[in-house]
Amino acid sequence: MEFTSAAAEQRFDELVAAADRCVVGLDFDGVLSPIVDDPARAHIHPDAQQVLVELAEVVRAVAVITGRPARQALALGDLDAVGAELGEHGKELFVFGQYGNERWSSTQRRVISPRPPHGLSTFERDLPAVLRRADAAGAHIEEKGLAVAVHTRRLPDPVAARERLLDPIRELAERHGLVIEPGRNVIEVRSPGMDKGHAVRTLVAEQDAGGFLFAGDDLGDLDAFAAVEELREQGLPTLLVCSLSEEESALASRADVLVKGPEGVLDLLRQVARRAD
Structure with a gap:
Protein backbone atom coordinates (compact mmCIF):
# COMPACT_ATOMS: atom_id res chain seq x y z
CA MET A 1 0.00 0.00 0.00
CA ARG A 115 -35.24 -3.41 -20.62
CA PRO A 116 -32.30 -3.63 -23.07
CA PRO A 117 -31.62 -0.29 -24.77
CA HIS A 118 -33.20 0.46 -28.11
CA GLY A 119 -30.65 0.00 -30.85
CA LEU A 120 -28.53 -2.65 -29.12
CA SER A 121 -29.72 -5.52 -31.30
CA THR A 122 -29.07 -3.63 -34.54
CA PHE A 123 -25.66 -2.55 -33.21
CA GLU A 124 -24.80 -6.21 -32.64
CA ARG A 125 -25.94 -7.03 -36.16
CA ASP A 126 -23.56 -4.44 -37.65
CA LEU A 127 -20.62 -5.09 -35.31
CA PRO A 128 -18.92 -8.04 -37.08
CA ALA A 129 -18.39 -5.98 -40.24
CA VAL A 130 -16.69 -3.24 -38.17
CA LEU A 131 -14.41 -5.80 -36.55
CA ARG A 132 -13.42 -7.26 -39.91
CA ARG A 133 -12.58 -3.84 -41.38
CA ALA A 134 -10.37 -3.10 -38.36
CA ASP A 135 -8.53 -6.43 -38.70
CA ALA A 136 -9.97 -7.55 -35.37
CA ALA A 137 -12.42 -10.25 -36.42
CA GLY A 138 -11.07 -12.51 -33.66
CA ALA A 139 -12.13 -10.14 -30.87
CA HIS A 140 -14.37 -11.78 -28.28
CA ILE A 141 -17.91 -10.35 -28.19
CA GLU A 142 -19.58 -10.62 -24.79
CA GLU A 143 -23.34 -10.12 -24.75
CA LYS A 144 -24.37 -8.70 -21.38
CA GLY A 145 -28.10 -8.23 -21.83
CA LEU A 146 -28.05 -4.45 -21.44
CA ALA A 147 -24.69 -3.97 -23.17
CA VAL A 148 -22.14 -5.54 -25.47
CA ALA A 149 -18.44 -5.76 -24.65
CA VAL A 150 -15.73 -6.22 -27.30
CA HIS A 151 -12.64 -7.82 -25.73
CA THR A 152 -9.29 -7.60 -27.51
CA ARG A 153 -7.28 -9.44 -24.84
CA ARG A 154 -7.05 -12.66 -26.91
CA LEU A 155 -5.72 -10.92 -30.04
CA PRO A 156 -1.97 -10.88 -30.84
CA ASP A 157 -1.60 -7.18 -29.93
CA PRO A 158 -4.61 -6.39 -27.71
CA VAL A 159 -3.69 -2.78 -26.98
CA ALA A 160 -3.22 -1.87 -30.65
CA ALA A 161 -6.42 -3.68 -31.59
CA ARG A 162 -8.41 -1.75 -29.00
CA GLU A 163 -6.99 1.52 -30.30
CA ARG A 164 -7.95 0.63 -33.88
CA LEU A 165 -11.48 -0.21 -32.77
CA LEU A 166 -12.22 2.80 -30.58
CA ASP A 167 -13.30 5.24 -33.29
CA PRO A 168 -15.25 2.84 -35.54
CA ILE A 169 -17.10 1.30 -32.59
CA ARG A 170 -17.85 4.76 -31.20
CA GLU A 171 -19.26 5.84 -34.57
CA LEU A 172 -21.38 2.70 -34.86
CA ALA A 173 -22.64 3.10 -31.28
CA GLU A 174 -23.62 6.72 -31.85
CA ARG A 175 -25.60 5.76 -34.95
CA HIS A 176 -27.67 3.46 -32.75
CA GLY A 177 -28.09 5.93 -29.87
CA LEU A 178 -25.53 4.20 -27.65
CA VAL A 179 -22.29 5.20 -25.93
CA ILE A 180 -18.98 3.44 -25.40
CA GLU A 181 -17.07 2.75 -22.19
CA PRO A 182 -13.40 1.97 -22.96
CA GLY A 183 -11.63 -0.26 -20.47
CA ARG A 184 -8.65 -2.52 -20.04
CA ASN A 185 -8.43 -4.21 -23.47
CA VAL A 186 -12.18 -3.93 -23.80
CA ILE A 187 -14.74 -1.53 -25.29
CA GLU A 188 -18.23 -1.72 -23.83
CA VAL A 189 -21.28 -0.36 -25.64
CA ARG A 190 -24.39 0.54 -23.66
CA SER A 191 -27.16 3.08 -23.26
CA PRO A 192 -26.29 6.62 -22.12
CA GLY A 193 -27.32 8.22 -18.84
Missing part, protein backbone atom coordinates in the same frame (compact mmCIF):
# COMPACT_ATOMS: atom_id res chain seq x y z
CA GLU A 2 1.43 3.34 -1.07
CA PHE A 3 0.00 6.73 -0.16
CA THR A 4 0.34 9.26 -2.95
CA SER A 5 0.82 12.24 -0.59
CA ALA A 6 0.82 13.30 3.05
CA ALA A 7 -2.71 14.62 2.52
CA ALA A 8 -3.76 11.18 1.27
CA GLU A 9 -2.43 9.55 4.43
CA GLN A 10 -4.46 12.03 6.47
CA ARG A 11 -7.56 11.18 4.43
CA PHE A 12 -7.06 7.53 5.31
CA ASP A 13 -6.97 8.37 9.03
CA GLU A 14 -10.06 10.58 8.73
CA LEU A 15 -12.01 7.89 6.91
CA VAL A 16 -11.07 5.25 9.49
CA ALA A 17 -12.21 7.58 12.28
CA ALA A 18 -15.59 8.00 10.55
CA ALA A 19 -15.88 4.40 9.33
CA ASP A 20 -19.24 3.71 10.95
CA ARG A 21 -20.80 6.43 8.74
CA CYS A 22 -18.96 5.48 5.54
CA VAL A 23 -19.94 3.42 2.52
CA VAL A 24 -17.33 1.31 0.71
CA GLY A 25 -17.72 0.87 -3.07
CA LEU A 26 -15.63 -1.71 -4.92
CA ASP A 27 -15.22 -2.61 -8.56
CA PHE A 28 -15.19 -6.35 -9.26
CA ASP A 29 -12.63 -7.13 -11.97
CA GLY A 30 -9.12 -6.12 -11.00
CA VAL A 31 -10.26 -5.17 -7.50
CA LEU A 32 -11.99 -8.19 -5.99
CA SER A 33 -11.12 -10.58 -8.81
CA PRO A 34 -7.91 -10.97 -10.82
CA ILE A 35 -8.07 -9.99 -14.49
CA VAL A 36 -8.19 -13.09 -16.70
CA ASP A 37 -8.51 -13.70 -20.45
CA ASP A 38 -11.95 -15.28 -20.13
CA PRO A 39 -14.38 -12.97 -18.27
CA ALA A 40 -16.52 -15.97 -17.31
CA ARG A 41 -13.63 -17.38 -15.24
CA ALA A 42 -12.91 -14.24 -13.19
CA HIS A 43 -13.74 -15.67 -9.78
CA ILE A 44 -13.43 -13.54 -6.67
CA HIS A 45 -10.19 -13.70 -4.69
CA PRO A 46 -10.44 -16.55 -2.15
CA ASP A 47 -9.93 -14.16 0.80
CA ALA A 48 -12.40 -11.53 -0.40
CA GLN A 49 -15.56 -12.92 1.15
CA GLN A 50 -14.17 -13.00 4.68
CA VAL A 51 -12.63 -9.54 4.28
CA LEU A 52 -15.97 -8.12 3.11
CA VAL A 53 -17.69 -9.58 6.17
CA GLU A 54 -15.07 -8.10 8.52
CA LEU A 55 -15.29 -4.74 6.76
CA ALA A 56 -19.08 -4.61 6.85
CA GLU A 57 -19.01 -4.87 10.64
CA VAL A 58 -17.35 -1.45 10.93
CA VAL A 59 -18.83 0.55 8.02
CA ARG A 60 -22.35 1.62 7.11
CA ALA A 61 -22.64 -0.44 3.92
CA VAL A 62 -20.58 -2.27 1.30
CA ALA A 63 -21.36 -2.18 -2.42
CA VAL A 64 -19.89 -3.88 -5.47
CA ILE A 65 -20.18 -1.45 -8.40
CA THR A 66 -19.28 -3.20 -11.63
CA GLY A 67 -19.71 -3.16 -15.37
CA ARG A 68 -20.60 -6.85 -15.22
CA PRO A 69 -24.20 -8.01 -15.15
CA ALA A 70 -25.31 -8.18 -11.52
CA ARG A 71 -26.18 -11.88 -11.70
CA GLN A 72 -22.73 -12.66 -13.09
CA ALA A 73 -20.98 -10.78 -10.28
CA LEU A 74 -23.21 -12.51 -7.71
CA ALA A 75 -22.29 -15.93 -9.12
CA LEU A 76 -18.55 -15.33 -9.58
CA GLY A 77 -18.23 -13.80 -6.12
CA ASP A 78 -20.78 -15.99 -4.29
CA LEU A 79 -22.02 -12.62 -3.09
CA ASP A 80 -25.46 -13.95 -2.20
CA ALA A 81 -23.81 -15.98 0.57
CA VAL A 82 -21.79 -12.95 1.67
CA GLY A 83 -24.97 -10.89 1.82
CA ALA A 84 -26.70 -13.55 3.90
CA GLU A 85 -23.84 -13.52 6.40
CA LEU A 86 -23.93 -9.74 6.60
CA GLY A 87 -27.65 -9.90 7.29
CA GLU A 88 -26.90 -11.89 10.44
CA HIS A 89 -24.98 -8.83 11.66
CA GLY A 90 -27.66 -6.36 10.61
CA LYS A 91 -25.65 -5.16 7.61
CA GLU A 92 -26.51 -4.95 3.92
CA LEU A 93 -24.58 -5.73 0.75
CA PHE A 94 -25.40 -4.01 -2.54
CA VAL A 95 -24.48 -4.97 -6.08
CA PHE A 96 -24.82 -2.37 -8.83
CA GLY A 97 -24.37 -4.18 -12.15
CA GLN A 98 -23.80 -2.84 -15.66
CA TYR A 99 -22.57 0.52 -14.32
CA GLY A 100 -25.64 0.93 -12.11
CA ASN A 101 -28.33 -0.08 -14.60
CA GLU A 102 -28.94 -3.21 -12.54
CA ARG A 103 -29.34 -3.37 -8.79
CA TRP A 104 -29.40 -6.12 -6.16
CA SER A 105 -29.33 -5.99 -2.36
CA SER A 106 -29.00 -8.69 0.27
CA THR A 107 -32.37 -7.68 1.75
CA GLN A 108 -34.39 -7.71 -1.49
CA ARG A 109 -32.37 -10.60 -3.00
CA ARG A 110 -33.53 -9.99 -6.57
CA VAL A 111 -32.01 -8.11 -9.49
CA ILE A 112 -33.90 -5.03 -10.61
CA SER A 113 -33.12 -4.33 -14.26
CA PRO A 114 -34.52 -2.20 -17.10
CA MET A 194 -25.89 5.80 -16.29
CA ASP A 195 -22.39 5.40 -14.87
CA LYS A 196 -20.63 4.36 -11.68
CA GLY A 197 -20.69 7.94 -10.41
CA HIS A 198 -24.49 7.82 -10.38
CA ALA A 199 -24.31 4.61 -8.33
CA VAL A 200 -22.03 6.33 -5.81
CA ARG A 201 -24.43 9.28 -5.46
CA THR A 202 -27.38 6.91 -5.06
CA LEU A 203 -25.66 5.06 -2.23
CA VAL A 204 -24.71 8.27 -0.46
CA ALA A 205 -28.27 9.57 -0.59
CA GLU A 206 -29.98 6.33 0.41
CA GLN A 207 -27.53 5.41 3.16
CA ASP A 208 -27.13 8.96 4.43
CA ALA A 209 -23.42 8.30 4.13
CA GLY A 210 -20.95 10.40 6.05
CA GLY A 211 -18.01 9.34 3.90
CA PHE A 212 -17.01 7.11 0.99
CA LEU A 213 -14.17 4.79 0.02
CA PHE A 214 -14.02 3.66 -3.59
CA ALA A 215 -11.55 1.19 -5.10
CA GLY A 216 -11.21 0.81 -8.87
CA ASP A 217 -8.71 -0.15 -11.52
CA ASP A 218 -9.92 0.98 -14.92
CA LEU A 219 -11.28 3.79 -17.09
CA GLY A 220 -14.84 2.80 -16.23
CA ASP A 221 -14.15 3.86 -12.64
CA LEU A 222 -13.33 7.47 -13.51
CA ASP A 223 -16.95 8.59 -13.00
CA ALA A 224 -16.98 6.99 -9.54
CA PHE A 225 -13.72 8.78 -8.71
CA ALA A 226 -15.27 12.08 -9.82
CA ALA A 227 -18.35 11.51 -7.64
CA VAL A 228 -16.18 10.78 -4.61
CA GLU A 229 -14.13 13.90 -5.30
CA GLU A 230 -17.39 15.88 -5.22
CA LEU A 231 -18.10 14.45 -1.76
CA ARG A 232 -14.61 15.47 -0.67
CA GLU A 233 -15.30 19.03 -1.75
CA GLN A 234 -18.42 18.94 0.45
CA GLY A 235 -16.25 18.10 3.45
CA LEU A 236 -16.95 14.35 3.75
CA PRO A 237 -14.14 11.90 4.59
CA THR A 238 -13.17 10.08 1.39
CA LEU A 239 -10.52 7.72 0.10
CA LEU A 240 -9.78 6.84 -3.53
CA VAL A 241 -7.92 3.58 -4.11
CA CYS A 242 -6.30 2.51 -7.38
CA SER A 243 -5.59 -1.16 -7.97
CA LEU A 244 -2.55 -0.90 -10.23
CA SER A 245 -1.89 -2.88 -13.39
CA GLU A 246 0.60 -2.71 -16.24
CA GLU A 247 -2.24 -2.25 -18.72
CA GLU A 248 -4.04 0.79 -17.33
CA SER A 249 -2.95 3.68 -15.11
CA ALA A 250 -5.62 6.35 -15.67
CA LEU A 251 -6.69 6.33 -12.02
CA ALA A 252 -3.23 6.46 -10.45
CA SER A 253 -2.81 10.24 -10.67
CA ARG A 254 -6.16 10.82 -8.89
CA ALA A 255 -5.85 8.14 -6.23
CA ASP A 256 -4.96 8.56 -2.56
CA VAL A 257 -3.68 5.00 -2.25
CA LEU A 258 -1.99 2.73 -4.78
CA VAL A 259 -2.18 -1.03 -4.25
CA LYS A 260 -1.17 -4.06 -6.29
CA GLY A 261 -4.20 -5.93 -7.51
CA PRO A 262 -6.89 -7.66 -5.45
CA GLU A 263 -4.45 -8.77 -2.76
CA GLY A 264 -3.43 -5.16 -2.20
CA VAL A 265 -7.06 -4.03 -2.10
CA LEU A 266 -7.95 -6.68 0.45
CA ASP A 267 -4.96 -5.80 2.61
CA LEU A 268 -6.08 -2.16 2.67
CA LEU A 269 -9.65 -3.15 3.57
CA ARG A 270 -8.32 -5.34 6.39
CA GLN A 271 -6.45 -2.36 7.77
CA VAL A 272 -9.57 -0.21 7.64
CA ALA A 273 -11.57 -2.91 9.44
CA ARG A 274 -8.97 -3.50 12.15
CA ARG A 275 -8.20 0.13 12.84
CA ALA A 276 -11.87 1.10 12.94
CA ASP A 277 -12.89 -1.79 15.18
Whole structure:
Protein backbone atom coordinates (compact mmCIF):
# COMPACT_ATOMS: atom_id res chain seq x y z
CA MET A 1 0.00 0.00 0.00
CA GLU A 2 1.43 3.34 -1.07
CA PHE A 3 0.00 6.73 -0.16
CA THR A 4 0.34 9.26 -2.95
CA SER A 5 0.82 12.24 -0.59
CA ALA A 6 0.82 13.30 3.05
CA ALA A 7 -2.71 14.62 2.52
CA ALA A 8 -3.76 11.18 1.27
CA GLU A 9 -2.43 9.55 4.43
CA GLN A 10 -4.46 12.03 6.47
CA ARG A 11 -7.56 11.18 4.43
CA PHE A 12 -7.06 7.53 5.31
CA ASP A 13 -6.97 8.37 9.03
CA GLU A 14 -10.06 10.58 8.73
CA LEU A 15 -12.01 7.89 6.91
CA VAL A 16 -11.07 5.25 9.49
CA ALA A 17 -12.21 7.58 12.28
CA ALA A 18 -15.59 8.00 10.55
CA ALA A 19 -15.88 4.40 9.33
CA ASP A 20 -19.24 3.71 10.95
CA ARG A 21 -20.80 6.43 8.74
CA CYS A 22 -18.96 5.48 5.54
CA VAL A 23 -19.94 3.42 2.52
CA VAL A 24 -17.33 1.31 0.71
CA GLY A 25 -17.72 0.87 -3.07
CA LEU A 26 -15.63 -1.71 -4.92
CA ASP A 27 -15.22 -2.61 -8.56
CA PHE A 28 -15.19 -6.35 -9.26
CA ASP A 29 -12.63 -7.13 -11.97
CA GLY A 30 -9.12 -6.12 -11.00
CA VAL A 31 -10.26 -5.17 -7.50
CA LEU A 32 -11.99 -8.19 -5.99
CA SER A 33 -11.12 -10.58 -8.81
CA PRO A 34 -7.91 -10.97 -10.82
CA ILE A 35 -8.07 -9.99 -14.49
CA VAL A 36 -8.19 -13.09 -16.70
CA ASP A 37 -8.51 -13.70 -20.45
CA ASP A 38 -11.95 -15.28 -20.13
CA PRO A 39 -14.38 -12.97 -18.27
CA ALA A 40 -16.52 -15.97 -17.31
CA ARG A 41 -13.63 -17.38 -15.24
CA ALA A 42 -12.91 -14.24 -13.19
CA HIS A 43 -13.74 -15.67 -9.78
CA ILE A 44 -13.43 -13.54 -6.67
CA HIS A 45 -10.19 -13.70 -4.69
CA PRO A 46 -10.44 -16.55 -2.15
CA ASP A 47 -9.93 -14.16 0.80
CA ALA A 48 -12.40 -11.53 -0.40
CA GLN A 49 -15.56 -12.92 1.15
CA GLN A 50 -14.17 -13.00 4.68
CA VAL A 51 -12.63 -9.54 4.28
CA LEU A 52 -15.97 -8.12 3.11
CA VAL A 53 -17.69 -9.58 6.17
CA GLU A 54 -15.07 -8.10 8.52
CA LEU A 55 -15.29 -4.74 6.76
CA ALA A 56 -19.08 -4.61 6.85
CA GLU A 57 -19.01 -4.87 10.64
CA VAL A 58 -17.35 -1.45 10.93
CA VAL A 59 -18.83 0.55 8.02
CA ARG A 60 -22.35 1.62 7.11
CA ALA A 61 -22.64 -0.44 3.92
CA VAL A 62 -20.58 -2.27 1.30
CA ALA A 63 -21.36 -2.18 -2.42
CA VAL A 64 -19.89 -3.88 -5.47
CA ILE A 65 -20.18 -1.45 -8.40
CA THR A 66 -19.28 -3.20 -11.63
CA GLY A 67 -19.71 -3.16 -15.37
CA ARG A 68 -20.60 -6.85 -15.22
CA PRO A 69 -24.20 -8.01 -15.15
CA ALA A 70 -25.31 -8.18 -11.52
CA ARG A 71 -26.18 -11.88 -11.70
CA GLN A 72 -22.73 -12.66 -13.09
CA ALA A 73 -20.98 -10.78 -10.28
CA LEU A 74 -23.21 -12.51 -7.71
CA ALA A 75 -22.29 -15.93 -9.12
CA LEU A 76 -18.55 -15.33 -9.58
CA GLY A 77 -18.23 -13.80 -6.12
CA ASP A 78 -20.78 -15.99 -4.29
CA LEU A 79 -22.02 -12.62 -3.09
CA ASP A 80 -25.46 -13.95 -2.20
CA ALA A 81 -23.81 -15.98 0.57
CA VAL A 82 -21.79 -12.95 1.67
CA GLY A 83 -24.97 -10.89 1.82
CA ALA A 84 -26.70 -13.55 3.90
CA GLU A 85 -23.84 -13.52 6.40
CA LEU A 86 -23.93 -9.74 6.60
CA GLY A 87 -27.65 -9.90 7.29
CA GLU A 88 -26.90 -11.89 10.44
CA HIS A 89 -24.98 -8.83 11.66
CA GLY A 90 -27.66 -6.36 10.61
CA LYS A 91 -25.65 -5.16 7.61
CA GLU A 92 -26.51 -4.95 3.92
CA LEU A 93 -24.58 -5.73 0.75
CA PHE A 94 -25.40 -4.01 -2.54
CA VAL A 95 -24.48 -4.97 -6.08
CA PHE A 96 -24.82 -2.37 -8.83
CA GLY A 97 -24.37 -4.18 -12.15
CA GLN A 98 -23.80 -2.84 -15.66
CA TYR A 99 -22.57 0.52 -14.32
CA GLY A 100 -25.64 0.93 -12.11
CA ASN A 101 -28.33 -0.08 -14.60
CA GLU A 102 -28.94 -3.21 -12.54
CA ARG A 103 -29.34 -3.37 -8.79
CA TRP A 104 -29.40 -6.12 -6.16
CA SER A 105 -29.33 -5.99 -2.36
CA SER A 106 -29.00 -8.69 0.27
CA THR A 107 -32.37 -7.68 1.75
CA GLN A 108 -34.39 -7.71 -1.49
CA ARG A 109 -32.37 -10.60 -3.00
CA ARG A 110 -33.53 -9.99 -6.57
CA VAL A 111 -32.01 -8.11 -9.49
CA ILE A 112 -33.90 -5.03 -10.61
CA SER A 113 -33.12 -4.33 -14.26
CA PRO A 114 -34.52 -2.20 -17.10
CA ARG A 115 -35.24 -3.41 -20.62
CA PRO A 116 -32.30 -3.63 -23.07
CA PRO A 117 -31.62 -0.29 -24.77
CA HIS A 118 -33.20 0.46 -28.11
CA GLY A 119 -30.65 0.00 -30.85
CA LEU A 120 -28.53 -2.65 -29.12
CA SER A 121 -29.72 -5.52 -31.30
CA THR A 122 -29.07 -3.63 -34.54
CA PHE A 123 -25.66 -2.55 -33.21
CA GLU A 124 -24.80 -6.21 -32.64
CA ARG A 125 -25.94 -7.03 -36.16
CA ASP A 126 -23.56 -4.44 -37.65
CA LEU A 127 -20.62 -5.09 -35.31
CA PRO A 128 -18.92 -8.04 -37.08
CA ALA A 129 -18.39 -5.98 -40.24
CA VAL A 130 -16.69 -3.24 -38.17
CA LEU A 131 -14.41 -5.80 -36.55
CA ARG A 132 -13.42 -7.26 -39.91
CA ARG A 133 -12.58 -3.84 -41.38
CA ALA A 134 -10.37 -3.10 -38.36
CA ASP A 135 -8.53 -6.43 -38.70
CA ALA A 136 -9.97 -7.55 -35.37
CA ALA A 137 -12.42 -10.25 -36.42
CA GLY A 138 -11.07 -12.51 -33.66
CA ALA A 139 -12.13 -10.14 -30.87
CA HIS A 140 -14.37 -11.78 -28.28
CA ILE A 141 -17.91 -10.35 -28.19
CA GLU A 142 -19.58 -10.62 -24.79
CA GLU A 143 -23.34 -10.12 -24.75
CA LYS A 144 -24.37 -8.70 -21.38
CA GLY A 145 -28.10 -8.23 -21.83
CA LEU A 146 -28.05 -4.45 -21.44
CA ALA A 147 -24.69 -3.97 -23.17
CA VAL A 148 -22.14 -5.54 -25.47
CA ALA A 149 -18.44 -5.76 -24.65
CA VAL A 150 -15.73 -6.22 -27.30
CA HIS A 151 -12.64 -7.82 -25.73
CA THR A 152 -9.29 -7.60 -27.51
CA ARG A 153 -7.28 -9.44 -24.84
CA ARG A 154 -7.05 -12.66 -26.91
CA LEU A 155 -5.72 -10.92 -30.04
CA PRO A 156 -1.97 -10.88 -30.84
CA ASP A 157 -1.60 -7.18 -29.93
CA PRO A 158 -4.61 -6.39 -27.71
CA VAL A 159 -3.69 -2.78 -26.98
CA ALA A 160 -3.22 -1.87 -30.65
CA ALA A 161 -6.42 -3.68 -31.59
CA ARG A 162 -8.41 -1.75 -29.00
CA GLU A 163 -6.99 1.52 -30.30
CA ARG A 164 -7.95 0.63 -33.88
CA LEU A 165 -11.48 -0.21 -32.77
CA LEU A 166 -12.22 2.80 -30.58
CA ASP A 167 -13.30 5.24 -33.29
CA PRO A 168 -15.25 2.84 -35.54
CA ILE A 169 -17.10 1.30 -32.59
CA ARG A 170 -17.85 4.76 -31.20
CA GLU A 171 -19.26 5.84 -34.57
CA LEU A 172 -21.38 2.70 -34.86
CA ALA A 173 -22.64 3.10 -31.28
CA GLU A 174 -23.62 6.72 -31.85
CA ARG A 175 -25.60 5.76 -34.95
CA HIS A 176 -27.67 3.46 -32.75
CA GLY A 177 -28.09 5.93 -29.87
CA LEU A 178 -25.53 4.20 -27.65
CA VAL A 179 -22.29 5.20 -25.93
CA ILE A 180 -18.98 3.44 -25.40
CA GLU A 181 -17.07 2.75 -22.19
CA PRO A 182 -13.40 1.97 -22.96
CA GLY A 183 -11.63 -0.26 -20.47
CA ARG A 184 -8.65 -2.52 -20.04
CA ASN A 185 -8.43 -4.21 -23.47
CA VAL A 186 -12.18 -3.93 -23.80
CA ILE A 187 -14.74 -1.53 -25.29
CA GLU A 188 -18.23 -1.72 -23.83
CA VAL A 189 -21.28 -0.36 -25.64
CA ARG A 190 -24.39 0.54 -23.66
CA SER A 191 -27.16 3.08 -23.26
CA PRO A 192 -26.29 6.62 -22.12
CA GLY A 193 -27.32 8.22 -18.84
CA MET A 194 -25.89 5.80 -16.29
CA ASP A 195 -22.39 5.40 -14.87
CA LYS A 196 -20.63 4.36 -11.68
CA GLY A 197 -20.69 7.94 -10.41
CA HIS A 198 -24.49 7.82 -10.38
CA ALA A 199 -24.31 4.61 -8.33
CA VAL A 200 -22.03 6.33 -5.81
CA ARG A 201 -24.43 9.28 -5.46
CA THR A 202 -27.38 6.91 -5.06
CA LEU A 203 -25.66 5.06 -2.23
CA VAL A 204 -24.71 8.27 -0.46
CA ALA A 205 -28.27 9.57 -0.59
CA GLU A 206 -29.98 6.33 0.41
CA GLN A 207 -27.53 5.41 3.16
CA ASP A 208 -27.13 8.96 4.43
CA ALA A 209 -23.42 8.30 4.13
CA GLY A 210 -20.95 10.40 6.05
CA GLY A 211 -18.01 9.34 3.90
CA PHE A 212 -17.01 7.11 0.99
CA LEU A 213 -14.17 4.79 0.02
CA PHE A 214 -14.02 3.66 -3.59
CA ALA A 215 -11.55 1.19 -5.10
CA GLY A 216 -11.21 0.81 -8.87
CA ASP A 217 -8.71 -0.15 -11.52
CA ASP A 218 -9.92 0.98 -14.92
CA LEU A 219 -11.28 3.79 -17.09
CA GLY A 220 -14.84 2.80 -16.23
CA ASP A 221 -14.15 3.86 -12.64
CA LEU A 222 -13.33 7.47 -13.51
CA ASP A 223 -16.95 8.59 -13.00
CA ALA A 224 -16.98 6.99 -9.54
CA PHE A 225 -13.72 8.78 -8.71
CA ALA A 226 -15.27 12.08 -9.82
CA ALA A 227 -18.35 11.51 -7.64
CA VAL A 228 -16.18 10.78 -4.61
CA GLU A 229 -14.13 13.90 -5.30
CA GLU A 230 -17.39 15.88 -5.22
CA LEU A 231 -18.10 14.45 -1.76
CA ARG A 232 -14.61 15.47 -0.67
CA GLU A 233 -15.30 19.03 -1.75
CA GLN A 234 -18.42 18.94 0.45
CA GLY A 235 -16.25 18.10 3.45
CA LEU A 236 -16.95 14.35 3.75
CA PRO A 237 -14.14 11.90 4.59
CA THR A 238 -13.17 10.08 1.39
CA LEU A 239 -10.52 7.72 0.10
CA LEU A 240 -9.78 6.84 -3.53
CA VAL A 241 -7.92 3.58 -4.11
CA CYS A 242 -6.30 2.51 -7.38
CA SER A 243 -5.59 -1.16 -7.97
CA LEU A 244 -2.55 -0.90 -10.23
CA SER A 245 -1.89 -2.88 -13.39
CA GLU A 246 0.60 -2.71 -16.24
CA GLU A 247 -2.24 -2.25 -18.72
CA GLU A 248 -4.04 0.79 -17.33
CA SER A 249 -2.95 3.68 -15.11
CA ALA A 250 -5.62 6.35 -15.67
CA LEU A 251 -6.69 6.33 -12.02
CA ALA A 252 -3.23 6.46 -10.45
CA SER A 253 -2.81 10.24 -10.67
CA ARG A 254 -6.16 10.82 -8.89
CA ALA A 255 -5.85 8.14 -6.23
CA ASP A 256 -4.96 8.56 -2.56
CA VAL A 257 -3.68 5.00 -2.25
CA LEU A 258 -1.99 2.73 -4.78
CA VAL A 259 -2.18 -1.03 -4.25
CA LYS A 260 -1.17 -4.06 -6.29
CA GLY A 261 -4.20 -5.93 -7.51
CA PRO A 262 -6.89 -7.66 -5.45
CA GLU A 263 -4.45 -8.77 -2.76
CA GLY A 264 -3.43 -5.16 -2.20
CA VAL A 265 -7.06 -4.03 -2.10
CA LEU A 266 -7.95 -6.68 0.45
CA ASP A 267 -4.96 -5.80 2.61
CA LEU A 268 -6.08 -2.16 2.67
CA LEU A 269 -9.65 -3.15 3.57
CA ARG A 270 -8.32 -5.34 6.39
CA GLN A 271 -6.45 -2.36 7.77
CA VAL A 272 -9.57 -0.21 7.64
CA ALA A 273 -11.57 -2.91 9.44
CA ARG A 274 -8.97 -3.50 12.15
CA ARG A 275 -8.20 0.13 12.84
CA ALA A 276 -11.87 1.10 12.94
CA ASP A 277 -12.89 -1.79 15.18
